[in-house]
Ligand code: RIB
């Protein structure tokens with residue numbers, strides 16, 4: 001089977017780290033590069049984190065291009081209270097040997113998509129600023145984008161940064177509206193879906209027991225990541241939101257959803273950042289988004305995820 005070429009736009013974040021490692025370990029995907037954005041942490045931190053993650057995986061040749069250091073119109077909203085001071089707390093990370101690649105993330109996205117012989121899939125795991133800028137800079141990229149798969153939004157589950165808004169969309173709602181309005185096939189992996197896909201309880205111990213550096217790092221990150229969410233929601237384990245999004249690309253058979261019109265509130269006093277999902281198609285607007293609202297086998301999802309993580313060569317093996 002030909003590999004699916006992907007670019008991962010990301011703001012690591014522990015769940016981003018799992019998503020990146022999963023994508024690098026999955027034989028079905030060809031990761032053309034990572035592009036970083038200000039989100040969970042500032043741009044310098046998310047970029048350094050992305051380099052540390054690819055080198056941990058033994059895939060240091062995968063280029064990381066730094067992108068936007070702020071949303072299109074609004075102020076950045078880092079969340080160290082969720083992800084820790086580094087953004088990928090939970091592990092004693094080795095310094096990155098290599099810095100980011102030359103060239104802005106937006107230029108890398110435009111250049112790579114236009115040049116690739118097959119349509120490229122964009123996996124978007126943070127605020128969608130870079131993607132919106134790339135579409136504005138060169139609208140022709142839409143002709144060679146197979147699909148945009150983004151983690152973000154919430155409708156039946158509401159929000160996680162306000163009653164109405166999920167973090168990635170709230171940070172840059174204007175960018176999300178541009179992406180959803182671009183006429184490109186889009187799959188949304190919102191809280192409606194990720195909250196139905198929590199990791200197994202004590203998964204961190206299971207990962208650590210594998211003993212490799214990659215798996216011990218994943219176990220440590222899982223342990224750190226779930227403490228905030230479990231305290232907030234009173235749960236025993238949390239979903240790795242961004243990794244679930246990569247899982248939805250790899251294994252769509254594990255998920256449920258509906259093609260329907262989706263738009264983003266950008267001006268509401270109480271609802272800015274809300275993904276407005278026309279689930280019953282009452283607006284008569286075009287279906288612009290496959291909105292995933294569930295996962296019917298979380299155990300299988302995380303089993304497959306672990307299998308992919310175990311494929312990674314590990315530091316220095318690239
Ligand atoms: O709401 C969850 C999303 O916000 C995830 O992408 C997480 O990494 C944060 O960016």
Ligand code: CA
Pocket residue numbers: 010011012013015016039040125126242
């Ligand atoms: Ca993220």
